[in-house]
Amino acid sequence: MKNYEKKSFFTTLYLFFIPLLLLSSVVLYMYHQDKVNDIEQNILYQMKDYTFDFKGEKFTLDIIENDKKKQLFKIYHCKEGLCAYFQTASTGPYLLKVIYDKNKYKKVYNEFLTDIFKFSFIILFLLFLLSIAFAIYSLKPMKEALYLLENFLKDIIHDLNTPATSILLNSKLLRKRGDFDEIERIELSAKSIASLYKNLEYMTPNSINKDENISIEEIINEKVEVLQKIYPKIKFIKDLNPLIVQSNKNGIDRIIDNLMTNACKYNKKNGQVSIKIRENQVIIEDTGIGIKDTKKVFQRYYKETDAGLGIGMSIVKQLCEVLNINIYIKSEIKKGTQVILVFP
Known part of the structure; x- marks a missing residue:
């Protein structure tokens, strides 16, 4: 791949891949937030079931004074982990505080985080492959145009050599009839054309003898x-x-x-x-x-x-x-x- 093709390829790759990456990051973040909310809501309903029979070791229980600032049946992040408050069976000024241990919650959250990282890596890899495919496809029209241009230049190079050589040969023949400043200027102009011709010949010097x-x-x-x-x-x-x-x-x-x-x-x-x-x-x-x-x-x-x-x-x-x-x-x-x- 030539330098200008590489530059065009990587520019297209970045311009296509980065917006997709940003969009997918936003979508994954929203998915993460929704999933965390689902996990907490699931734990909340399990806490509610726990208040009926207090069976199992999944939660711990505490009784606190009723506080109007604390909403019932809502997840709070407290220092012990996840907490929720429920009304006691009696009408006294107390609330049941059900606690889901911080380490248990971290374990559940980390398992979910591992899954989402795996999913993100797969999405990232697929987006990268899609971007490469798009960049390669976008190069096709440019390659076709450059191919036509290079063939056109080759034809020009071939046609340019003949008149330049002819001018130089004829100017030398004219010198035998008389040495004029005009002939010298013609020769210099012909040499300039010949120099341009040689430049075009060396536009792609892949390997030459040394x-x-x-x-x-x-x-x-x-x-x-x-x-x-x-x-x-x-x-x-x-x-x-x-x-x-x-x-x-x-x-x-x-x-x-x-x-x-x-x-x-x-x-x-x-x-x-x-x-x-x-x-x-x-x-x-x-x-x-x-x-x-x-x-x-x-x-x-x-x-x-x-x-x-x-x-x-x-x-x-x-x-x-x-x-x-x-x-x-x-x-x-x-x-x-x-x-x-x-x-x-």
């Missing part, structure tokens, strides 16, 4: 050369030590391309992008607008501005996980963002 020796310094230099032409007002500061890693070249290229492109795209006017290589770390720092929520930035389709598609950082995160690269982001609004890649 058996290539890659020069990180070389990849960064190539990216800076291209980005400098696309963003001529951005100042690039490089402090690069040689770093060779064994990984996947296309995957590393996608990670660095997305991070450096974002550093330029969301930078301020006449801003700077600093790229450093320290031991096994690559540090990319910009003077841009910053990121409001660094925890959400890796979520697919999450955007804080209208620019972009919201898939670049999601692809970066997925590739980092597949290639065992740790990525850390620090950001401050209107001051800039720092991204650190730690290679294994």
Whole structure:
């Protein structure tokens, strides 16, 4: 199950299960109160029967002075347990106080409580299963829609590659006839389309080969050369030590391309992008607008501005996980963002 499917599943599960849990709790509480009342009323009628013959050891008896505040034939919770008051045979100023021992009542109540807990557990389990079934059922339309969307994207990816490649090839042929600024701009635009195509290719990088020796310094230099032409007002500061890693070249290229492109795209006017290589770390720092929520930035389709598609950082995160690269982001609004890649 994919991350967005998990999120949707658990959200639906909670939204369905919690109201059912609250409703069932109210019903069980009302049932508990009614049952306790039934138990006490049953004991009360047994007390009344006891006053006719005083047989048995279930109750104890006491005679007290008549008190108008005490109602006859009613259960009271007294310190001895359950008590009820009855009129004596004579018309004297006395009442019969019948007592049901506290320990006996606790035993009856605890037996009932055990039964209701067992019943509650069964109800809770059934409600949980019902909630899971509902959550799974609710995912079905979303899965179907996403399946259609992914197939649509695959078709777009396939169709996008052909014109981008054709533009690049024809621009190179045009260069042989003459070198114009317009041709260079066409090439840069075609490369931007090709970069988007590569991003779409890596939307679900489940497993890729990691058996290539890659020069990180070389990849960064190539990216800076291209980005400098696309963003001529951005100042690039490089402090690069040689770093060779064994990984996947296309995957590393996608990670660095997305991070450096974002550093330029969301930078301020006449801003700077600093790229450093320290031991096994690559540090990319910009003077841009910053990121409001660094925890959400890796979520697919999450955007804080209208620019972009919201898939670049999601692809970066997925590739980092597949290639065992740790990525850390620090950001401050209107001051800039720092991204650190730690290679294994």
